[in-house]
Amino acid sequence: MNKLVVGVVLLGAAAVTGCASQQQGRLYSMKDGRTSGVVLQNASGENGAISGSLPDGESCTGNFTTVAPDDASKLTDTSVIIGEAADTGVAMLSCGSNTVLKCTLARRPGEGFRYGACKDQQGTEYNMMF
DSSP states (O other), X not given: OHHHHHHHHHHHHHHHHHHHHEEEEEEEETTTOOEEXXXXXXXXXXXXXXXXXXXXXXXXXXXXXXXXXXXHHHHHOOOOOOOTTOEEEEEEEEETTTEEEEEEEEEOTTSOEEXXXXXXXXXXXXXXXX
């Protein structure tokens, strides 16, 4: 009986760990309020993949990595309030044939991301919420 309980607890812990590495969120167009979905792989890690779509349906893929807050503002040209104890990430996504999103992301250390802001090369702004 004890082995069964330990096995179930370990299986449950593995399932929680697996879910924690993938994080789903929403991308909000600040221009017209439309939304779409995004998914981060390895969301609590230092880097990983990100995929989803723009609100108009264009498919997007890219990567994120954690960086110092000063570096994030230089790389993405977005304004995200980053607390002193927060991890900062940047993401670059290629969408459809002509759109590139540069995003700044914020999270508590060791956790998944909470929010972010993106801008494409035409200046269209988006917010991300997780």
